[in-house]
Amino acid sequence: MGYSHEIILPNEDLSFKMFLFEGKNGNYVRGKHWHRSIEIFAIFEGSLRFFLNEEEYKMNAGEFLLVNSNEVHSIFSPKPNVTVVIQIPLVVFKKYYTNEQFISFSHEPRVRNQELMKLMHKMYDTYVKKECGYEFRVQSYFYELLYTLVTEYRDTDISPEAVKSYQKLSRLTEITDYIKKNYQKELSLESLAEIFGYSPTYLSKMFQKYAKINYRDYVQNVRLERASKELMETDHMISDIALNHGFANSKAFANAFRKKYGRLPSDFRKEKN
Known part of the structure; x- marks a missing residue:
């Protein structure tokens, strides 16, 4: 595998977290859980199996899955993989809530899927290299990610x-x-x-x-x-x-x-x- 860095972006540095998935070595099961943050799993190498709202998603290299706030999910990682996880605090989307403290993004493929995957590669690689001004570049990529999510992936027709x-x-x-x-x-x-x-x-x-x-x-x-x-x-x-x-x-x-x-x-x- 081409990636070996174990990084975490602390909140005091940036307004989100980014790290390598803890099941990177395989033989890993993460049971059903949920959290308030919006979470994106971007698979750089290998594959993962997700169970999201009782539906299975088989994810391969070059694909990502977006997990909404309070969305029940579990993960099965039978083999080694390189998966970058991006966690975005729910409050970041405060101005775009569909309902009180609620926002939802689509799991369906979009035209911008490949572009977003490339963007997440850039975010990760830029942080790892840590060249002069890297924090600003990573943050600029992050805002581009947020813009695309709220303009092209946000669901506005939410059921009660x-x-x-x-x-x-x-x-x-x-x-x-x-x-x-x-x-x-x-x-x-x-x-x-x-x-x-x-x-x-x-x-x-x-x-x-x-x-x-x-x-x-x-x-x-x-x-x-x-x-x-x-x-x-x-x-x-x-x-x-x-x-x-x-x-x-x-x-x-x-x-x-x-x-x-x-x-x-x-x-x-x-x-x-």
């Missing part, structure tokens, strides 16, 4: 159902943020519902209808993703990793890991070394 889903996921974000901070503890649906003032039945239905995932599966995915990162980045014992991330024991961790990743934690670690 889409707005409602967006609002419900905004409420769920507060809950999932709590889960991510406390996933190592025992997190029953009943206790979480009480904390946030919902009935367990209503909260369960919110996850299933709007996040498209069972509550328990969501918590399990958070634990697995955190555990797999420790598995890759440390030489800690697998039994300790299991306990560190909310699993009852190493057997429970191994069963959940194999179900999601298709291999045991020990085999996964060997493949990474």
Whole structure:
């Protein structure tokens, strides 16, 4: 692969973030999630499989996918790839909201697709080279990207159902943020519902209808993703990793890991070394 840089553009430097996708080495699964930022995945080399609103997108080199704010998505990266991710804070589009704090961009191919892909290449390459004035050049490319998005990719005919889903996921974000901070503890649906003032039945239905995932599966995915990162980045014992991330024991961790990743934690670690 021609790209090897691991970069992140901090917010204090520019008004957006750009970095290489964390699943660049392959054998990677990112479970269902959502966030307020607008996100663009630009595949420079290799391929990725996206699941966006229950629809699968098989993306190859030279293609990009735009993920809207609060749009449920997951990613499967079976093989090495070079994918640049651009995250744009939702507030950047404040003047162009279609509804209150809501804007949506089309996933359908547009005439400017190839031009936008070239533009993202320029943004990344310019930043990596860091020649005199690179910040201004990168920012100029960024504004060109924003202009094209709001003039040619923005959806103006938004259904009430889409707005409602967006609002419900905004409420769920507060809950999932709590889960991510406390996933190592025992997190029953009943206790979480009480904390946030919902009935367990209503909260369960919110996850299933709007996040498209069972509550328990969501918590399990958070634990697995955190555990797999420790598995890759440390030489800690697998039994300790299991306990560190909310699993009852190493057997429970191994069963959940194999179900999601298709291999045991020990085999996964060997493949990474």
